[in-house]
Amino acid sequence: MDKKIPCLDLQGQHKQVKQEIFEAFERVYEKTAFSGGSFVEEFENAFAKYIGSNYAAGVSNGTIALHLAMIALEIGPGDEVIIPANTFIATAWGVSHAGATPVFVDCDADSWEIDTSKIEAAITPKTKAVIGVHLYGQPFDVDAVKAICDKHNLFLVEDAAQSQGARYKGKTVGVFGEMACYSFYPGKNLGACGEAGGLTTNNEKYLKHIQSLRNHGSVVRYFHDEIGYNYRMGGLEGASLIVKIKYLEGWNNRRREIASKYQKGITNPKVKLQSKPEWSDGIYHLFVVTTDQKDAFVKHLADNNIVAAFHYPVPCHLQKAYAHLEYKKGDFPNSEYLAEHCVSLPMYAELGDAEVDWVIKTVNSF
Numbered sequence: 343m344d345k346k347i348p349c350l351d352l353q354g355q356h357k358q359v360k361q362e363i364f365e366a367f368e369r370v371y372e373k374t375a376f377s378g379g380s381f382v383e384e385f386e387n388a389f390a391k392y393i394g395s396n397y398a399a400g401v402s403n404g405t406i407a408l409h410l411a412m413i414a415l416e417i418g419p420g421d422e423v424i425i426p427a428n429t430f431i432a433t434a435w436g437v438s439h440a441g442a443t444p445v446f447v448d449c450d451a452d453s454w455e456i457d458t459s460k461i462e463a464a465i466t467p468k469t470k471a472v473i474g475v476h477l478y479g480q481p482f483d484v485d486a487v488k489a490i491c492d493k494h495n496l497f498l499v500e501d502a503a504q505s506q507g508a509r510y511k512g513k514t515v516g517v518f519g520e521m522a523c524y525s526f527y528p529g530k531n532l533g534a535c536g537e538a539g540g541l542t543t544n545n546e547k548y549l550k551h552i553q554s555l556r557n558h559g560s561v562v563r564y565f566h567d568e569i570g571y572n573y574r575m576g577g578l579e580g581a582s583l584i585v586k587i588k589y590l591e592g593w594n595n596r597r598r599e600i601a602s603k604y605q606k607g608i609t610n611p612k613v614k615l616q617s618k619p620e621w622s623d624g625i626y627h628l629f630v631v632t633t634d635q636k637d638a639f640v641k642h643l644a645d646n647n648i649v650a651a652f653h654y655p656v657p658c659h660l661q662k663a664y665a666h667l668e669y670k671k672g673d674f675p676n677s678e679y680l681a682e683h684c685v686s687l688p689m690y691a692e693l694g695d696a697e698v699d700w701v702i703k704t705v706n707s708f
């Protein structure tokens with residue numbers, strides 16, 4: 343292959359939808375509906391319908407969605423929230439921004455999702471919730487986590503930032519917890535033209551509270567019932583998402599097809615793939631593999647014009663930002679192994695079959 347295959351390329355998708363998105367932007371301009379407003383509402387309705395939840399709320403990004411979920415659940419200083427050690431750091435930010443403490447749990451050695459057998463040991467009298475992360479677009483074992491939450495009277499929140507449209511036991515994720523949080527960062531499976539995020543819930547009380555919190559703690563203009571935030575979604579972002587959500591299922595299915603080719607085609611015993619439980623129908627936001635010989639593998643990919651990425655090279659418990667929590671290397675061996683050995687292969691809906699075959703051939707020749 344003489345042209346470089348990037349890990350993610352947003353050009354193809356945006357060429358496909360450019361005309362429609364520009365027309366949508368024009369409508370936003372005509373209405374000057376730049377902050378919140380009718381385009382955001384239209385997207386919220388479409389997104390709630392797609393997920394199968396009663397309500398959706400658009401906000402400015404996924405980190406903020408997690409922050410608002412914590413506030414709506416009245417989680418704050420003195421409280422603890424359990425999260426996997428191997429997630430993008432923003433899962434933990436949501437907890438910390440609310441003044442609570444993230445408590446990390448290792449991942450399973452094969453599925454790389456939260457190790458459900460380790461959750462109960464992390465529960466203390468201060469624990470209020472578990473945030474399960476549907477990592478890389480693959481659902482975590484929702485029933486197992488939910489059973490623990492029910493037993494210990496804890497809230498379950500889903501971090502579905504990487505998983506818009508993934509299915510667990512046939513149901514779209516985002517309907518299992520009290521709330522689910524999403525990122526519509528441009529690189530996500532459903533990505534806005536700009537920064538955006540959202541929440542889904544079946545509970546009207548949470549919806550109303552989030553709608554007020556994101557809008558300066560206000561329902562009636564210039565009357566502020568509590569200390570709020572400016573966490574609204576922009577109109578241009580909302581309009582771009584209305585266009586793109588129509589394509590999401592098709593794009594997700596193409597990612598599933600590529601993943602299935604990788605799963606069947608990659609036979610190199612030096613390269614390990616994420617295990618796929620039978621109840622999981624993921625959307626492959628990322629296609630992560632591990633290998634003991636990471637540096638040599640990445641060089642081999644680069645020598646063959648394949649650009650790899652790393653999600654994520656440092657697990658949350660070893661990040662400098664959380665040094666005060668006094669975790670140490672060796673606390674969560676599976677997450678640490680994953681961080682040190684992970685390599686993300688190219689994954690986006692516009693990857694051609696020839697490129698996919700080239701990636702498989704290159705991985706197998708390592």
Ligand SMILES: Cc1ncc(COP(=O)(O)O)c(C=O)c1O
Nearest residue numbers: 403404405430432433503525527
């Ligand atoms: C698992 C996870 N949670 C939360 C976030 C935060 O989303 P955002 O970047 O929109 O703030 C992201 C995305 O970056 C993510 O991957």
